[in-house]
Amino acid sequence: MTLTLIGHDRRFAVEQAALNYFPREGGGHAVSRLSHSGRLASAAVEYGGKKARGRAWVPPDAPPDGALRMAFYRAARQLIEPPPWGALTGIRPVKKLEELADSLSGSERGGERIPGPPAFEKAARELTRRYDVSPVRAGMAADCAASAAPVRDRLGEKDVALYIGIPFCPTRCAYCSFVSSSVERDAGLTGRYVETLLEEIALAGETVSRLGLRVRALYWGGGTPAVLSPEQFSSLCGAVRACFPLEFLEEHTVEAGRPDAVTPEKLAAYREGGAARVSVNPQTLREDVLDAIGRRHTPEQFWEAYGQARRAGFDTVNVDLIAGLPGDGTEGFLSGLERILAAAPENITVHTLARKRASRVAAEALPVCPARTVGEMLDGAGERLRKNGYAPYYLYRQKFTEGGFENTGWTKPGKACLYNLCMMEELCSVLSLGAGGVTKWVGKRIERLFHCKYPLEYIGRRDTMGDILTAFEGLYLKNGRTDG
Numbered sequence: 001m002t003l004t005l006i007g008h009d010r011r012f013a014v015e016q017a018a019l020n021y022f023p024r025e026g027g028g029h030a031v032s033r034l035s036h037s038g039r040l041a042s043a044a045v046e047y048g049g050k051k052a053r054g055r056a057w058v059p060p061d062a063p064p065d066g067a068l069r070m071a072f073y074r075a076a077r078q079l080i081e082p083p084p085w086g087a088l089t090g091i092r093p094v095k096k097l098e099e100l101a102d103s104l105s106g107s108e109r110g111g112e113r114i115p116g117p118p119a120f121e122k123a124a125r126e127l128t129r130r131y132d133v134s135p136v137r138a139g140m141a142a143d144c145a146a147s148a149a150p151v152r153d154r155l156g157e158k159d160v161a162l163y164i165g166i167p168f169c170p171t172r173c174a175y176c177s178f179v180s181s182s183v184e185r186d187a188g189l190t191g192r193y194v195e196t197l198l199e200e201i202a203l204a205g206e207t208v209s210r211l212g213l214r215v216r217a218l219y220w221g222g223g224t225p226a227v228l229s230p231e232q233f234s235s236l237c238g239a240v241r242a243c244f245p246l247e248f249l250e251e252h253t254v255e256a257g258r259p260d261a262v263t264p265e266k267l268a269a270y271r272e273g274g275a276a277r278v279s280v281n282p283q284t285l286r287e288d289v290l291d292a293i294g295r296r297h298t299p300e301q302f303w304e305a306y307g308q309a310r311r312a313g314f315d316t317v318n319v320d321l322i323a324g325l326p327g328d329g330t331e332g333f334l335s336g337l338e339r340i341l342a343a344a345p346e347n348i349t350v351h352t353l354a355r356k357r358a359s360r361v362a363a364e365a366l367p368v369c370p371a372r373t374v375g376e377m378l379d380g381a382g383e384r385l386r387k388n389g390y391a392p393y394y395l396y397r398q399k400f401t402e403g404g405f406e407n408t409g410w411t412k413p414g415k416a417c418l419y420n421l422c423m424m425e426e427l428c429s430v431l432s433l434g435a436g437g438v439t440k441w442v443g444k445r446i447e448r449l450f451h452c453k454y455p456l457e458y459i460g461r462r463d464t465m466g467d468i469l470t471a472f473e474g475l476y477l478k479n480g481r482t483d484g
């Protein structure tokens with residue numbers, strides 16, 4: 001699909017929406033004429049040999065962008081299948097629902113905020129009424145808001161989550177645009193990376209202690225943290241235990257990642273380090289699809305790693321799947337999910353394939369599933385997950401997914417991952433260590449501090465490694481958030 005926008009300089013107002021609404025393959029050319037005059041925004045869209053018009057009012061004292069997007073949506077909606085998130089284009093639909101819940105509660109009870117399932121259910125109905133969000137998606141957003149609300153209430157200003165990035169992988173997946181280094185190509189770099197990380201852990205521990213922060217969640221992410229040897233992991237984990245005040249730690253996760261990198265010895269090292277949650281991610285249980293996406297492991301290797309995680313004593317296991325992978329189909333995807341449901345992991349994360357520009361999927365134009373198939377996969381998954389006692393607890397959307405679908409974390413009751421909630425719902429600050437991460441300071445506003453991307457760059461910049469910590473500390477001191 002190509003898009004031509006005519007008659008307006010606010011292209012960005014509808015560009016992302018257009019990517020969500022019109023299929024990338026075989027859809028031809030969409031032409032949209034946008035205009036606004038006074039308080040009326042208008043759009044005329046031509047697509048697939050048909051034409052439609054839409055209009056929306058510009059609220060007083062507001063820029064026209066929102067109204068242009070709505071006018072464009074109303075026109076496009078007549079020519080396309082109903083988009084799952086209706087007129088919403090943002091990556092955080094749960095935030096929109098929470099804002100609606102706040103305003104609905106406020107108008108009813110004199111401004112007092114009353115978060116809770118009834119307010120969120122009401123807001124879900126509003127999300128459907130105002131933005132045409134499908135009732136299923138609005139219900140998912142309400143469930144996520146209900147999961148976040150009690151955590152938001154109990155976390156104080158001193159609470160933080162700690163993220164440690166291990167940006168190495170056995171090989172590169174076809175859909176990946178992350179900065180992860182291949183351990184095959186960069187053999188030898190891992191040891192130097194661990195040494196540098198040990199130094200940063202010591203520095204960060206001093207900062208966190210000086211500020212009197214409480215580390216609530218510790219998360220080892222990647223990349224594939226399981227590329228570390230048990231000894232490397234244990235030395236890093238020992239340093240974290242020695243340098244950080246961890247008496248308030250509630251959750252410790254290792255996103256082991258690729259099943260082919262997991263061994264009983266590594267899992268034992270995670271358990272000895274105090275981790276009780278582990279993520280083992282097949283992404284698909286179809287061997288041909290695994291081949292197509294360049295993951296050099298088999299479905300059997302996933303089951304072996306999963307069994308090892310259970311035998312190692314992890315009480316929470318997460319399994320990641322991706323809907324829409326090249327060569328996949330609804331039946332194969334759902335039958336894989338059913339086999340995983342039979343094993344009853346506590347968490348299942350269902351992602352939607354995003355065709356990121358820097359990935360092989362985009363560069364080589366690999367044939368991905370069309371939006372309709374992705375929708376069938378996700379809807380079928382949602383039904384099966386709910387039937388098996390799971391509920392969505394966080395969700396977000398990404399650019400470049402077919403159909404503008406979402407990524408959703410599903411959980412058994414009482415097993416929601418605190419780190420994911422903190423990160424996705426921005427419930428507390430997140431301090432990142434290592435390469436490729438983002439430190440997030442969450443106060444009245446949110447500040448993001450971007451770490452250097454590549455392991456080699458990280459190792460080479462030892463002399464400036466304290467800069468982000470200094471900036472992070474500065475944000476706390478400047479905003480007086482160390483005494484709450």
Ligand code: SF4
Binds near residue numbers: 173176177178224257
């Ligand atoms: S495991 Fe994740 S980070 Fe590593 S190459 Fe695959 S998608 Fe990228």
